Amino acid sequence: MNQQVQSGNDPVTEWVTFRLDAEKYGIDVMRVREVLRNTEIAPVPGAPGFVLGIINLRGNVVTVIDTRKRFGLAPKDIDESSRIVILEAGDEVVGMLVDSVAEVVDLRASSIETAPNVGNDESAKFIQGVSNLDDGLLILVDLNKLLSGEDDG
Amino acid sequence: MERDKLHALVAEKDALSVYFEALLREAPPELDIETITAPAIAPVAAPVRSEGRPAWGDETFQALLFRVNGLTLAVPLVELSGVQEWEDGKVTPLPGHVPWYLGLMQYRERNVPVVDTAQLVMPEDRQANIRPWQERLRHVVFIADGTWGLACDELAEVVTLRPDEVRWRTSRTRRRWLAGTVIEHMCALLDPPVFADVLASGLEDMPDAGTQDEGE
Numbered sequence: 343m344n345q346q347v348q349s350g351n352d353p354v355t356e357w358v359t360f361r362l363d364a365e366k367y368g369i370d371v372m373r374v375r376e377v378l379r380n381t382e383i384a385p386v387p388g389a390p391g392f393v394l395g396i397i398n399l400r401g402n403v404v405t406v407i408d409t410r411k412r413f414g415l416a417p418k419d420i421d422e423s424s425r426i427v428i429l430e431a432g433d434e435v436v437g438m439l440v441d442s443v444a445e446v447v448d449l450r451a452s453s454i455e456t457a458p459n460v461g462n463d464e465s466a467k468f469i470q471g472v473s474n475l476d477d478g479l480l481i482l483v484d485l486n487k488l489l490s491g492e493d494d495g
Numbered sequence: 496m497e498r499d500k501l502h503a504l505v506a507e508k509d510a511l512s513v514y515f516e517a518l519l520r521e522a523p524p525e526l527d528i529e530t531i532t533a534p535a536i537a538p539v540a541a542p543v544r545s546e547g548r549p550a551w552g553d554e555t556f557q558a559l560l561f562r563v564n565g566l567t568l569a570v571p572l573v574e575l576s577g578v579q580e581w582e583d584g585k586v587t588p589l590p591g592h593v594p595w596y597l598g599l600m601q602y603r604e605r606n607v608p609v610v611d612t613a614q615l616v617m618p619e620d621r622q623a624n625i626r627p628w629q630e631r632l633r634h635v636v637f638i639a640d641g642t643w644g645l646a647c648d649e650l651a652e653v654v655t656l657r658p659d660e661v662r663w664r665t666s667r668t669r670r671r672w673l674a675g676t677v678i679e680h681m682c683a684l685l686d687p688p689v690f691a692d693v694l695a696s697g698l699e700d701m702p703d704a705g706t707q708d709e710g711e
Contacts, residue, residue, distance in 0.1 A: 365587060413590030457589065458608045458642075459695055460596045467591040472599060472606055479587040479599060479606065 352450045359447055359480060360427060360440040362410055363418075366475070367440075368447065368482045369427070375435065377443050378426040394439055397426065404428065406437035412488060413468070431489045438488075447480070449473050454482065548663045549674055549686050555658070560651035560682055561636055563613035564625050567651065567682035574687035576641040577602070578650065581632045586646075597628065600644055602637055609635055609644035610694060616672075616683070639691035654680060 357368035358377075383395040383406050394408040406426055410418060423442040428435060457469040470484040551573045558569040559578075579602065586609050588598035595614035599606040611628045628646065635644040656677060661684055663675040672690035676683055 362590075364584065367590075414592070415590070455606055458599075458606070460593070460608055460610070469589055469591075472587075474601070474606070479601075481587070481589060483590075 352452045354448045354450055355454075357447050357449060357480070357482065358427065359444040360425070360438075361442045361444060362413060362415055362440060366444060366478060366480050368449075368473070368480050369429070369438075369485055371446055373429050373431070373485055375428045375430055378428060378437070380420050380424045380426065383439075397437060399428065399435070399437075402435065404435050404437050406439055407489070409438045409440050429485060429489075431485065436489055447475065449480075457481075547665060548658070548661075549688075552658050552661060552663065552674065555655060557653055557655050558684065559636070559653050560680060561634065561647040562649045562651060563647050564617060564631065566613070566616065567680060568612065568616065568647070569654070569656075569677060569680065569682045569684045570636060570638060570645075570687055571684070572653065574638060576637040576639070578637065579635050579644075581634055581646060597646060600635060602635075602644065603641050605641065607637065607642060607644050608694070609646050612636075612645040612647055615694075616670075638685075638687035643691050643694055645690075656684075 356371040358371050358374045359366050359368050361367070378397075378399075381397050383397055385395040386393060386405075389395075389405075392408050392412040394406045394411075396403050396405055398404075408417075410416070418441065420439070424439060425443045426437040426439050427443065428437050453473050454471045455473065456471050468483050468488045470482040472482065473480045549571075551571050557572045559572060559575055560567055560569050562568070579600075586598040586600045589596070592598070595611045597609045597611055600609045601607070611632070613625050613628070613631070614622065617625055631648045632646045633648055634650050635646050636650075637644050654677075660679060661675040661677050664673060667673065667689075672686055672693050674684045674686035674689075
């Protein structure tokens with residue numbers, strides 16, 4: 343799934359990191375097509391609650407997800423740091439509005455921990471795993487679950 | 496008479512005592528004022544686990560008392576992995592979580608889930624009275640070999656308890672994490688391995704997961 347660089351028995355995967363509030367999240371670099379500065383987002387009546395609207399990306403209509411809402415976080419105004427991460431999700435292209443995009447990090451498979459199960463379990467819904475970076479915990483997002491639309495957040 | 500004592504207690508204490516009284520009622524039959532409506536023959540059906548007195552309760556043991564939103568809880572030292580101070584930013588929240596799951600905290604080089612104990616142990620009708628965790632939490636008590644952190648408001652003393660000072664629960668269909676109650680310290684005694692099990696899987700014990708109680 344990820345771009346894997348074999349390094350002995352400990353393959354390395356690459357993750358694009360972004361921030362929401364103080365937390366840093368990672369998404370599979372192979373799913374990221376590009377990162378946009380904020381652009382005009384047109385609302386879509388009747389769309390699920392976590393859909394912010396649509397943008398025109400070089401003539402193609404792309405749905406943009408309100409990631410904060412999807413994650414159950416408080417709303418925040420779009421500012422200079424805000425970015426729309428354009429992702430490939432199956433046959434579709436989807437945008438995720440995030441507070442900021444940080445960097446691309448390499449993670450060894452051995453450094454990725456499974457997020458502990460809690461209850462039945464809402465908590466691990468979008469979480470593929472976690473990894474400790476020098477500046478804190480990186481939360482790895484499972485895009486398939488995030489974009490599944492099973493839950494309107 | 497026991498009942499009268501309990502009612503007097505309620506009059507003295509605030510609403511929290513009502514909850515503690517409810518916990519007491521769950522323990523021995525003589526305190527169960529619902530006995531009148533209970534079946535005459537006590538059922539012997541055993542829960543799969545978390546039944547009776549845990550092994551550490553067979554002899555005198557020490558327990559750490561801590562408080563969550565005014566309620567005192569006790570955790571046996573033999574099942575206590577450690578305690579850390581709560582520090583803002585030390586717990587990383589995870590998205591899409593239930594409110595009582597505060598996030599992950601580094602402990603012994605592991606990412607350990609930390610829960611707001613008050614939200615888990617307080618009854619549903621008291622949930623609204625729980626102050627925001629941001630204003631309360633001061634410590635994290637680690638249990639189950641350091642695999643779970645129970646965030647609490649304040650630590651109290653370590654007490655030594657004899658088995659006969661604890662009103663052990665005989666069967667646990669709900670609040671399986673509650674091993675018994677200690678009247679002298681007005682506290683609820685946790686069964687940490689069962690609490691860990693409940694946190695990982697035991698939905699019947701979670702808030703909003705049902706209102707049935709044992710002894711019915």
